[in-house]
Amino acid sequence: MSNQLRIREDPAKVELVLPNLPEYIALARYGVSFMANTANFNIDEIEDIRVAISEACTNAIQYGCTKCDHYYDYEKVKEPIIGEQVGGFGLFLIKSLMDNLEVNSIIGQGTTLKLQKILGSQNGTEKPTHETRN
Amino acid sequence: MVDISNQEHVSKIKGEVDIATAKQFEDAILEQLEKEYPIIVLDLTEMDYIDSTGIGILMNIKKNVLKDGQDIVLYRPKRSIQKLLQLTGVEQVFTIKK
Known part of the structure; x- marks a missing residue:
């Protein structure tokens, strides 16, 4: 597997391919935060996206498969x-x-x-600026 | 500012806690607990991120590791982390000083 950032012709779409290694999940967070900020999500929305993507990547590492000979029944996952x-x-x-x-x-x-x-689905705080981000 | 009594020991957590750093995070807390301080205060002012792995570690320690008379207090988590603590019920279980 390789890690590469490919910018497609449509500037709104970015594909990030990461190694199946825990230390690269941070890169997914940074990348999606950048993209969300560019798309004009507010601070709270960016944080939500960052957490959700990180959790999804973590699940992929923990439960991802090579042969994938089973079916993941998402509906049966209990709250x-x-x-x-x-x-x-x-x-x-x-x-x-x-x-x-x-x-x-x-x-x-x-x-x-x-x-x-x-975008705009939740009320949040101000749009992050270069001075206030992070 | 952290008010520290004779019963409290403060440990600062810096950076991001995720699956890559979770073991390090857990070991750091367990190391302090082994010193048998009655109260460990985790200073989270410089913790930028924690995921469900880290939250699971906190919950496991709270429920299964702490000895009688021991406790962990979470000090001033960032706003983004407060949201996660609320969603996962950590704030119901831990004392959080803001």
């Missing part, structure tokens, strides 16, 4: 017991922070998540 449960919050956070989540699992091909955040 965590808030305040009681020790782990298993990844998918819950993705659903909580994004506006839409599509899960497509195909035997032999793996599982694909499509996360969607709608």
Whole structure:
């Protein structure tokens, strides 16, 4: 696998291909934060996107497969017991922070998540500027 | 400013806690707990990010590792992290000083 950043002809679309290694998840966070800021999401929305993408990448590393000979039944994933449960919050956070989540699992091909955040879908704080980001 | 009593020991967490750094995060907390301070204050003012892995570590320590009389206090998490602590129920379980 390789890590490469490809800029497509449509400047609104960026494809980031990362190694299946935990240390590269931070790069996914940085990249999606940059993209979300460029797209004019506000600070809160950018943070939501950053967390959701990071959680999705973590799940890919933890549960990703090579042969993919099983089907991931997303509908059977139980909601965590808030305040009681020790782990298993990844998918819950993705659903909580994004506006839409599509899960497509195909035997032999793996599982694909499509996360969607709608610009302006939540009231947030001011748009980050170069002086105030991070 | 952190108010520190004789019963508290402050440890500052800097940077990002995710699956790559989770073990380091957990080991750092466990190391402090082994010194048997009654209260460990985790200064989160410079913690930029924590994911569900890190949150799971906190919850596990709170529920399964702390000895009688021991506790962990979370000090001034950033606003973005406060949201995660709320969503995952961490704020129901931990004392958070803001």
